Amino acid sequence: MSSNRSIIQRAYKTELDLNHAQTTACRRHAGVARWAYNWGLARKQSAYRATGASPSAIDLHRELNSLKQTVVPWMYEVSKCAPQEALRNLDSAFANFFRRARLKREGKWHGQLGYPQRKTRKRGLGSFRLTGSIVVFPDAIQLPRLGRLRLKEQNYLPTSGAKILSATVKEQAGHWYVALLVEQEQHAPANSGPVVGVDLGVKSLATLSDGTVIPNPRPLRRRLKKLKRLQRAVSRKRKGSQNRKKAVRCLAQLHRHIAQQRANTLHQFTSRLAKTKSVVVIEDLNVSGMLKNHHLAQAISDVGFAEFRRQLIYKAAWYGSQVMVASRWEPSSKICSGCGAVKAELTLSERVYRCETCGLTLDRDLNAAVNLANLAS
Numbered sequence: 001m002s003s004n005r006s007i008i009q010r011a012y013k014t015e016l017d018l019n020h021a022q023t024t025a026c027r028r029h030a031g032v033a034r035w036a037y038n039w040g041l042a043r044k045q046s047a048y049r050a051t052g053a054s055p056s057a058i059d060l061h062r063e064l065n066s067l068k069q070t071v072v073p074w075m076y077e078v079s080k081c082a083p084q085e086a087l088r089n090l091d092s093a094f095a096n097f098f099r100r101a102r103l104k105r106e107g108k109w110h111g112q113l114g115y116p117q118r119k120t121r122k123r124g125l126g127s128f129r130l131t132g133s134i135v136v137f138p139d140a141i142q143l144p145r146l147g148r149l150r151l152k153e154q155n156y157l158p159t160s161g162a163k164i165l166s167a168t169v170k171e172q173a174g175h176w177y178v179a180l181l182v183e184q185e186q187h188a189p190a191n192s193g194p195v196v197g198v199d200l201g202v203k204s205l206a207t208l209s210d211g212t213v214i215p216n217p218r219p220l221r222r223r224l225k226k227l228k229r230l231q232r233a234v235s236r237k238r239k240g241s242q243n244r245k246k247a248v249r250c251l252a253q254l255h256r257h258i259a260q261q262r263a264n265t266l267h268q269f270t271s272r273l274a275k276t277k278s279v280v281v282i283e284d285l286n287v288s289g290m291l292k293n294h295h296l297a298q299a300i301s302d303v304g305f306a307e308f309r310r311q312l313i314y315k316a317a318w319y320g321s322q323v324m325v326a327s328r329w330e331p332s333s334k335i336c337s338g339c340g341a342v343k344a345e346l347t348l349s350e351r352v353y354r355c356e357t358c359g360l361t362l363d364r365d366l367n368a369a370v371n372l373a374n375l376a377s
Ligand SMILES: [Zn+2]
Pocket: 336, 337, 338, 339, 340, 341, 355, 356, 357, 358, 359, 360
């Protein structure tokens, strides 16, 4: 394969190192964004009830600007982007809701529809997005209205060769992060690695067609007991009390650790695949369909199949690898990878594949991974 150049969008997320005044300013921006979102949601709902039509983000922003002078003068204290981008988010939340509703009517979506909800402070301080004049330094980022904010990690954000599209500042469990969205030219080097099939599993994270088994860290399962205990602790404490606030903070910390550990495992695995393989063949799993099976549900959402696929596809573009998604109707687990015979029946409990035609006996997941790799050759 030859090397290729393309323009890609990429997000860089890193932690901010804020002083007191900056923390206050960020809280204020997040507060305005949340207020604008909730105000826009209420406006859309009442307009829809009255007229059957719903105002767009642009209509709402115009209306909000006229209110600014009289009703919400404190909005002048923050960048005008914060409410504007919050109203854009609201538009996408509705667009996503309508898309899922259409898919559900067509029988292609089995999950929740997710009607846009009010944002509450109970779920954290939230986030806000800024556009316009954003400058990146090796150890800091300069944002409209907020000025120069220090970064905990130096030289991570790109200082050159990237067009900055937006910066989203977000609070998570007492820490503030910035996610920088940039557009950059991607020079993907020629990747001369082998073709590999990947069978995503429940018992182990994945089995590769070369026989490698990637173990499953199962962070959620291991920490589930602790999570349940903390959740009980929160509900036992009196509402509004200091003790309850403390327990809520502990719970948020644990959620954050679990999410980080899960993301780390997937990032390591997908990077390794994209860097070392020329073609990666994966199965198009019907995740929302599988999630209905409660035994599998925990493990699948734990491992994050959809997230795996998302990461693999964008990293493959960085490292010059190709991702092939096999149709979900391809019976990769039922075909014998040695002779091609197809089994009529293979239950989930049969962990070893035994071919009645050629006598091949091997691990069920490995057989499936080899079949996936064969699709590419
Ligand atoms: Zn066979």
